[in-house]
Amino acid sequence: MACAGVWEGWKQPDGDWLRTYSIITCAAAGRQALLHERMPVILPREAWEDWLTGEDPAALLQPAEDALLAFWPVAARVGRVAEDDAGLIERDPLAVVPAELDDAPPGFG
Numbered sequence: 001m002a003c004a005g006v007w008e009g010w011k012q013p014d015g016d017w018l019r020t021y022s023i024i025t026c027a028a029a030g031r032q033a034l035l036h037e038r039m040p041v042i043l044p045r046e047a048w049e050d051w052l053t054g055e056d057p058a059a060l061l062q063p064a065e066d067a068l069l070a071f072w073p074v075a076a077r078v079g080r081v082a083e084d085d086a087g088l089i090e091r092d093p094l095a096v097v098p099a100e101l102d103d104a105p106p107g108f109g
Contacts, residue, residue, distance in 0.1 A: 002048060004041035004060065029063035031071055031100055039063055070103040 007021040028039040042064040043051050051057050073095030077083045091105060 002043045002045075002051075004043055004051060004057075024061065026061050026063050030066040032063065032066075032069065034098070034101060035071075042068060044068070070106055071101040072103055072105050073097045073101075 004024040009019040024041045025038040026041050032039045041061050047060050073092045075092045078088045
């Protein structure tokens with residue numbers, strides 16, 4: 001999965017390079033809009049070249065289609081910056097969620 005983003009590198013007064021980046025977001029649509037008002041711009045593989053070299057990259061700033069995404073409940077710890085392990089994407093067995101946001105996680109059955 002590739003997200004639209006921008007980056008910049010510049011030399012600071014002390015001579016060190018500072019590299020920064022941002023992931024570009026758009027208004028959420030479809031099922032994603034049930035969770036949050038914004039979402040990252042997810043670029044399908046066929047759009048990668050246009051994003052990097054095209055004349056109108058802004059035309060690619062669209063919400064992803066629901067068919068490209070899967071939704072399932074995860075534990076609240078996913079929102080804590082200090083957490084960083086593969087268990088963050090595991091289904092939360094105690095969660096009660098609407099059926100339209102309860103897909104089978106890819107690769108987990």
